[in-house]
Structures are given as structure tokens and as C-alpha cells.
Amino acid sequence: MKSAVVVFPGLNRDRDMIAAIEKIGGTPPAIVWHKDAELPDVDLIVIPGGFSYGDALRPGAIAARSPIMDVIRERAERGVKVLGVCNGFQILTEAGMLPGVLMRNASLRFVCREIKLKVANANTAFSNRYADGQIIRCPIAHHDGNYFADAETLQSIEDNGQVVFRYAEGTNPNGSLNDIAGITNAAGNVLGLMPHPENLIEPEHGGEDGRGIFAGLLT
Amino acid sequence: MTLRNDIEITPELVADHGLKPEEYQKILDLIGREPTFTELGIFSAMWNEHCSYKSSKKWLRTLPTSGPRVIQGPGENAGVVDIGDGQAIVFKMESHNHPSFIEPYQGAATGVGGILRDVFTMGARPVAAMNALRFGEPDHEKTRHLVSGVVAGVGGYGNSFGVPTVGGEVQFDRRYNGNILVNAFAAGLADTDKIFYSKAKGVGLPVVYLGAKTGRDGVGGATMASAEFGDDIDEKRPTVQVGDPFTEKRLLEACLELMATGAVIAIQDMGAAGLTCSAVEMGAKGDLGIELDLDTVPVREERMTAYEMMLSESQERMLMVLHPEKEAEARAIFEKWGLDFATVGKTTDDLRFRVFFEGEEVANLPIKELGDEAPEYDRPWVEPAKPAPLGELPHMDVADALLGLIGSANHASRRWVYEQYDTLIQGNSLQTPGGDAGVIRVEGHAQKALAFSSDVNPHYCEADPFEGGKQAVTECWRNLVATGAEPLAATDNLNFGNPERPEIMGQIVMAIKGIGEACRALDFPIVSGNVSLYNETNGQGILPTPTIAGVGLIEDRAKSARNAFAAEGQPILLVGAPAIWGSHMGQSAYLRDLFGRNEGPPPAVNLDHEKKAGQFVLGLIREGIATAVHDLSDGGLALGLAEMAIKGGLGATVNQLNDIDPVPTFFGEDQGRYLVTVNLDPQGDEMRALWKRAEAAGLFAPWIGVTGGDALKLGEARAISVEQLQEAYEGWFPGYMGATVN
Amino acid sequence: MKARIIVTLKNGVLDPQGQAIEGSLKSLGFAGVDSVRQGKVFDVELSATDPGSATQELESMCEKLLANTVIENYTVEIIG
Amino acid sequence: MKARIIVTLKNGVLDPQGQAIEGSLKSLGFAGVDSVRQGKVFDVELSATDPGSATQELESMCEKLLANTVIENYTVEIIG
């Protein structure tokens, strides 16, 4: 399974993501600078977390409009899997590849802590190493993770099983509607996720609950 | 605004620049003529307290700054310490007190930005940050706003830049009401053979400006007073610097990329007094002159004058001397990252600092004398009077006292603060804030880890600056030891009031003496630091606050320790205890926070004892005998036990000594003590062997209790459930801050 | 030429910042505040000289970048 | 009563957000953009009925919370 990590200026969890992919998948991902002309032929494209363009305007807004996103969109339409974590999720929503928006946390504060995630749909390429309803631990670190979509959109993503991860009861850290932490597109091959599974993959991280997402994708 | 260079130099103007008449006379003698306006600005920048350390230099020189592992001590952007395997840890701490009081978010943010730049200027990738914050009393009308803004600013910058915050301090006291302290620490990793310095080498080489454009940020109040404002200026010019972590992150990546090409001869970040300080330092250190052409400096505002460009404190800028043949390659790297790159001058052999602007020479000064001849003062000082002995000890129920302390402003959990910081980024955090020290693993190394802690007890320092200075160093050292780290070296951030007052100068002198003594005894050299003076409002100085931040090395991270009770039924030892476990109540948290009394002498620090206790604890951790370790500091045994119980979600039953007042036992702040839980049978041979070892080391390590259950029971006092402790501990900060908006 | 663009949230879209500010104003004693919604202003300087085409250009900037039209409205005004 | 408050950065204060937006607009092909500065809008509904005292109240909100007067200016306008 070949993968690529796309890097925009201002991202800062790119190194964490690259390390996670290499540790779990065994081979390092291709690293693609946002201005590179070519995106290699891969099965998985990952957009990591950070503050692309300093989160100016709206998080992810500027990165979402860079030319490489057209290439990524086109690959996604051909079925290539795309994973956006944190800022990556924000970029995917801004690019229109995922529905809804990620607004400022209800507390208005940045929040970094461990939360619990409930697997809402284990029947996706991103979650098939987990069981439906399983509760896993996962760290978060974001300022804008408050998922919002209009009632109609929300209904449709719920009905289609596009909600893959929810903050487990009592741990919603940001005010997200329906406790949404991660969703896919309608086709199920693009996942956006606010939490950072890449920071919980080794015993030294204090746990390995985040591995499943990568293990399912990379092997 | 027109701000001309032919402006007349009046005594008022000189005074506005913070220069004393004798200092101005020194300038006249040095250059043999009246300075130009730009030159006056340059002198004021170079000769102010912040850059010249004129009040503290004499005393700073007495600090121990070298050791077998020290690669670079004070004098560069940051200290450099060898951690083996060809790697070094590069670190420093710096204050941003005044700017943070004026504009808490930006002040704190740019403080973090500045210290990160100091670290990566030396070729190190930042891997850990800390912040030591001191605010006024919680009830003061400004405090909430300042807490909210400073914390958001520290996080806003560090989180975007991408460095994990692994520790810090937050304290409240009335004495910081009008003058908060924001001390920021950063550490980075570098290869020992790829460290970069600020000393320029070679004549006729390009001096290159990198990073963000220059604006009028931070151009001092003196300029405002002396500026002629044009009609178009309808607002007072802001002097607040605004930070841009997005630019800083790109600057980091571009600098590291550039350094790898071998193009860099010398590099210096532009911090206080930006272009002036950085250019003069690079030249003076290299015994070279520097010539700058200001028409080539990238600016973001119109009609900037030479004076403004020389004094601007715009953030995210660097100055380098480059190998000329690599200039094109270097430019390409900076353009890739979307940053300014401009050749703004060259090195010369005339030892002059010459500045040109619009075809005119606006400064021509002897470069070495600008730094070397800066005034240095041996300010009069008086040794602070020793505090009166403690009067009668007020009494309170032990359980009530513990609950009172653990739910109070200065002892409650700091979670509300550190959850606003990214503590996990880079994926190497082994111990995040909340422990005795932050711990990160050394990326790519199978076993090593580094520990970081920042400490000082300003109340101890006020009561006795010498003992307080010693104690700050020792507490930092102890915190590192408690994680299993060998303390390597430290940085200091000396925050005091007005040094022109002999009592304050006395605090400074005695604190530095105490710090020096402790550092020498503990082999814990000071490799970098910063002095912040004149922290006072309306003649009332802050509490003397010499913050010490230290770094320790854990050779094998599988053998480290945490401060949470680990399992039921484990004996608790009080390593390093005096015969009656605890006794010293002077300047204790018990007296201050429960009875409002700042009284008595602070506890004395016995450095010989500290060393022995530390070595003993390190041994227990490395041999895998210790299952949890926590050093004791303010709040004493009771607070230490409660913290271990809360962190571990596990209770304990602790004895008390017959016929002995339980208050000093549980709340005394005797130094040199650690709580250690062990996985040994208290009746068994191994335990006896442990006590033999302690005895041989001259230490008392009484078995004071055992972990277990869901409550903490201290001697005869009523048991308090861990849940209740937790509520009190976690409740204060969120309750206090409520729904504040940054 | 100078222009001012104002971007506001559509009705019905959650506004966590506005809500928090409203709460904070109330706790500061401003009792008469019924609601607060927060938006953005962009002051843009353009080299264009024709207001008509400038307005078109500004609207196109809003559509393409400055507003997220799923949740935001915008207005454009030439101010000098 | 409805009011609109506009908070903008003072001249000379660095605006990293505005700069990033300006860069993005240029790379999207809007060549004629000379500068972008970003500010905030607050649309406030008040129960007050007297415009004079409402304006005073709004100004006081700006001083106390909505604007950071060290680096920002504000304007208050009653719009209905």
C-alpha cells in the first residue's frame, strides 16, 4: 500500500504523521510539498494537522484553494483514499470534499487532552479494525473542532452512516453537533478526523488505540 | 511622521532615551563629537539595562557556567549542553513581563516566539517549551483578563509553531498586581558538530536579512516623545509587537534547511533592539566592522526612518553572514518558504559600525566599544535583614487544612492552563505537565529522554534571598531527579525590582550568590539566562523572583519515575526526612494561604544533604525499586501525598508520630525530601537492605504509610476521599476563570 | 481604490464566538444585550480605478476565498 | 435596536492574517490587490431604545471587551 503525506506551509504535525505511517505500515510515505507538480500514484493521501497559512481567514481555507487540492479531489473521485486529520479535516471541508464546517471550539479555547471516541461506523476502510460501538482513547489538540452542518446535511450524513467517530458521552470537547469527531464523504473513501490517532500508537505514548486507523489503511 | 536625523540632541532627549548625563558624557568622550539622532538611538539600545546588563553583570560573572558537558555557556543566543551520541540540548529562558502586562496575548506570544528563535538560531530544532507565569492576586480586577490573555498567547504561538509545552509555573500574589511575570523557556536538539554562532568571520562578506519585514513595532516610547507627528497621524503609534507564528515556523524550516547547505558563517536573531543589537554583536564578536545600507531593508510601512529601522523590534527576523558563493542557493530556500531575503550590508575590517540611509551616513561608531564600553555599575546594596523568627503557630484541623490548600489559587491544578497548550505534538512526550518535570524522549534514540523543570519560591526569596536563591536551584534539581533524570544544567531568569534601590540590589546580589552556591555544589551550571529589572509599580517592587529552569538527562527511559501512586498496598517512604519527618513552618504555604501570614525564615537548604538524597532516589528509580516518586516543596508532606493520590486515583493511609504536633509533620516545608513508593515487602530483606543503604548514605527514609483504598488518611485526621480531593484540586481554576473570553 | 468587505454568518449558523461574547458582556453587567453575532471585515486596497469592475472583482474574491458561502454572507462596498 | 461595531487594527500594527489572505488572493489570480487588513464585526441587538445612551453603552462594551484598544480602533453605528 503506497501512501503520500501532503505538506502545506504552517502544518506542524506532518512529522508525527510521517513517523506513524512508517512505524505502522513499514514503509515511509512519499512527502509531497503543496507546490510540487506531481502527486505520486498512491493508494492513500494524508493531509496532517497544524495551522496551514497560520489559520488565516478560516482554518484550512487558504490551503483548500491551492492547486494541489484539485489533484487530490480528482484522485478521490477515482477512489483513492484520503485522510485529513485536524487541520487536514478542516482543509477537506473547506475544499468541499467533506460536508459541514469546523467552527471555533465552544469554549473559544485551544484544547489539548485525551478524550474517548466511540466508533459509530466500523464498516469503513478507516475504522474496520475497530468494532461498532467500541470506545477508544485518543488525544485531541485543536482550536477549531466544533463540527457544524445544517439540519438537512446532518440528517443525510447520519442516515448514510458517514459519521464514523463520535466523542464518547461526556467527552465532547468543542461543542460539535451530534458529538461528531470524524466523518466520511458519501462514497466513504475520504475521512476527516479532528483527534490525533498518530499521537497514540506506541506504548511510550501511553497506549496504542490510534493504530487501528492506520493499520486498516496501510496493510 | 517625519523623524529627522538632524534633530537636535537636548538633555531631555537624552533622558527620554534612558541615558543618564554621565552616560551621555561617556558617549561624547567615546566618539569625540555629538551623536546623530540615529546614533543616540543605537546607544540607548545597546546601553540599556536589557542589552548591557549594566547592573547585574558584575554579579552574573560569579555564577558557575562551565562543566564537562557544557559546550556553550552564557554569551550566545542560548546555552549548549552535550547529551552524548553527538547530540546537544540548546536552551534558554527569557522574560516578556512588561509587554505582557500592556497586551497580554501579544506580549506572551512574542515572548514565546523570541525564545524559540534564540534556540533555532543556534541550529537546534525546538523540542520542548515551558512558561513560568506570575500574576496579581486573583481578586484584582485585572488578573482574570491577564491570565486569559497570557495563556492564550503562550498557546497561540507555541501550538502553531509546533513545540510541545512540557511544563511551567503559575502563581498568584498581590505583589504582581501591577507587574506580572511571563518567563518563557525553550529547548532544542542539535548535532554537536552543527551548532551555529553569532561571531562573524571574513571581510567583505554579505550580511543578509531574513524573515519578516520591518515595521515600527516596539520602537520605544522615547521615539514617540521625540517624534514630530505629521497631519496624517491621528492615533498614538502602537509600540506593541505582534507575533506571527506562521512566519516563525517557516523561518525555522528555512533556517535549518539553509544551515544544512553549509552557507551560514554566522547567524543572530533580531530580538530586543533588532537590527542594532544583532549587527553590532556579530561584528564585535568577530573583530570586524559592519556596514549596513538601510535602503535595502525590507519594510512593511511607508516612510520609515533610519532611526526606526535600527530600533524596530518587529518579530521573526534574522541576520546572517553568508558564504557569498552560496547566496543564490540561500535565496532560493527563503523564496520557497515565502520569506524575505535581502543583502543589507557587508562585513568590513575597520571595526566601525556604519549605517547608510538615502545616500547619507547616519551612524559611524566604533563597533567594539558599543558593547564593551557599555556602562557597568557596582550598585550600592544592603544585605536584607533576616526575618524575625516565627511566632506562635496557629492551628487548624489537618484534613481541613489540606482541603483548604489543595483548592486554593496557588496549589490547585493548573490543568485549565496547560490544556490550552499542545503538550503532545512531535509525538515524543513521555510526561506532560502535571508531573514533577516534563519528559520527552530523544527522537531516534532507543533509550534516552530529557526532563525539564522550572522553579522558584518568591516568598522564600523575599524572606531571605540567599536561601531562596539556593532553594530555587535545588527545587529545580530535585524535580528533575524525581523523574529519574541526571540534572545537567540550568538557565535563569532573574526578575527583580529597581536595582537603583540598595535593598533591591541587595536581593539581587544575595539571590545570585545563593544560586551560584547551589549550582556549584550540585554540579548544575548556569549556561544561559536573562535579567529583568525595574519590575515595580508605584515604588512597590515585585517579589524577588529568580526563576530557574533546568534540564536533566534520562539515560534509559524505561527506568524513569512518575508522581502518581502506582498500585495498592505499596509502602510509602519519606526519603531525606529529619527525625520528626517535618518541622519548618516559616514562610510555609500553610501560614500564608490559610492564615494570610508571611512570616519567619524560609527553610534552609543543606546542599550536601540534597546531593545525597538525590543520588539515593536516582538509585531507587534506576534499579526499578521505586514505583512512584514526588519531591516535596511548598505545602509539605500533606500536599505531596494528596497530589500522588489524585494523580494515581488511589488513596493511602499515613501514620503520624506520637506526641508530636501533626501540623509541622504534615505541612512543614523542610527541604531535601522525596516521597517514594516501593514494590517491596516492608518486613522483607530487600526493605532492610534499602534502609541499610539509606543509613550508609546518612539518610533517614522512614516508612510512613501505605497506598490503597479510595481515601487519604493523614494520621489521626479524618480520611478524605480521593474524589473530594480531586474536586477541590481540579475545581479552583475553571471556577475562577469561568467563561472568560480571550 | 479602497473597499470594505463584510462577511457575516448566515442566520441559523452556529456562532460560538458571538455566543461567548454575549455571555461575557452580560457578566460584565451589560444587561441589555439580546444577541451578538461576530463577523469579519476586510479592508482591501486595489490598484483598479473603475468602481464597477472593482466591485465585480471583489465579489469574485468573496466567492472564491473570503467567504465560505455555505455558512456566510458577504457585502462589498467601495469606500474611496 | 440593532448596532454594528467594527473593530480594526491600528495603522502600523502587523496583521499576519491579512498578509496571508493577500498572498492567497494573489495566487488565486487577483493581481490588483495591494493590501488586505482584517478586522472584526459585531452585530449586536440591544433592548435599549434611546440611540444616544445605546451608543455610549456600545462604546463602553468596546473599551471593556470587544476591542483591544492597545492595538485596535473601533467604530459604533446604530443601524436600526
Ligand SMILES: Nc1ncnc2c1ncn2[C@@H]1O[C@H](COP(=O)(O)OP(=O)(O)O)[C@@H](O)[C@H]1O
Ligand atoms: N541571569 C543570567 N545568567 C547567566 N547568563 C545570562 C543571564 N542573563 C543573561 N545571560 C546571558 O547573557 C547573554 C545575553 O542575554 P540576552 O540579551 O537576554 O540574549 P538575547 O540577546 O538573545 O536576547 C545570553 O547569552 C544570556 O544567556
Ligand SMILES: [Mg+2]
Ligand atoms: Mg538572542
